[in-house]
Amino acid sequence: MPAASANPLLPLMEFIRRMGAHEDAVLAACRSDVLALQQRTGEGGAPPITPEAGKCLQLLARIANAKRILEVGTGYGYSTIWLARALPRDGELRTIEEDPQHVKAAEAWLARAGVQDKVRILQGKAAGVMPAQPTKYFDLVFIDADKQSYPKYWELALRHVRSGGLICADNVFWLGAALDEQDQSPDAAGIRAYNRLASSTPGVETLILPLGDGLSVSWRGS
Numbered sequence: 001m002p003a004a005s006a007n008p009l010l011p012l013m014e015f016i017r018r019m020g021a022h023e024d025a026v027l028a029a030c031r032s033d034v035l036a037l038q039q040r041t042g043e044g045g046a047p048p049i050t051p052e053a054g055k056c057l058q059l060l061a062r063i064a065n066a067k068r069i070l071e072v073g074t075g076y077g078y079s080t081i082w083l084a085r086a087l088p089r090d091g092e093l094r095t096i097e098e099d100p101q102h103v104k105a106a107e108a109w110l111a112r113a114g115v116q117d118k119v120r121i122l123q124g125k126a127a128g129v130m131p132a133q134p135t136k137y138f139d140l141v142f143i144d145a146d147k148q149s150y151p152k153y154w155e156l157a158l159r160h161v162r163s164g165g166l167i168c169a170d171n172v173f174w175l176g177a178a179l180d181e182q183d184q185s186p187d188a189a190g191i192r193a194y195n196r197l198a199s200s201t202p203g204v205e206t207l208i209l210p211l212g213d214g215l216s217v218s219w220r221g222s
């Protein structure tokens with residue numbers, strides 16, 4: 001990720017957290033464990049979304065009456081828990097993760113959160129696993145894997161989300177690099193291309209919410 005400068009929105013985010021984006025003990029432990037692991041090992045591959053982004057995704061899934069969710073990038077399962085808790089008893093969440101260690105850790109966190117029966121982790125590269133999913137099947141697709149592939153995930157998400165469904169993506173600010181045309185790194189370019197696609201695809205309405213590192217929310221019309 002690009003170097004983080006002080007986020008001027010941080011006090012507002014903390015206010016939003018206090019006003020409703022509450023983590024329970026499992027979510028709080030999951031996020032702090034992942035962040036502590038990253039600090040200890042320098043491993044930067046699975047940063048979780050923020051609590052306010054998690055709460056927003058959960059509310060969107062509830063408002064959309066989502067029964068089927070596809071997630072791209074499980075990490076340690078933090079965002080998966082937020083989303084799975086919005087599902088009804090017979091709902092299903094498929095989540096794609098390529099790293100076997102992340103899969104193992106996510107399985108443990110999902111079990112601790114009591115949502116393991118609703119979640120299926122599909123291990124593999126997302127660009128290979130997504131096309132094998134049913135088309136127009138999911139009520140909500142959430143994208144949070146490798147940033148350079150975001151444009152590809154957008155095209156695939158469009159194929160797999162139902163009409164009237166939602167496509168959401170995290171990190172669309174890329175800590176500001178998404179706004180900086182001079183930054184030609186593959187990740188920044190991937191995010192920029194995603195934002196262009198999401199804001200210009202006919203039949204789709206998109207809004208970027210300033211939660212966490214930018215949460216893009218798209219509604220797919222017919």
Ligand SMILES: C[S@@+](CC[C@H](N)C(=O)[O-])C[C@H]1O[C@@H](n2cnc3c(N)ncnc32)[C@H](O)[C@@H]1O
Binds near residue numbers: 046125145
């Ligand atoms: C930012 S983390 C996901 C964090 C998670 N959504 C959360 O909020 O808790 C991104 C995850 O995507 C996985 N990933 C990266 N590239 C991938 C790919 N091509 N296919 C599948 N998973 C991938 C990484 O191993 C990592 O676990």
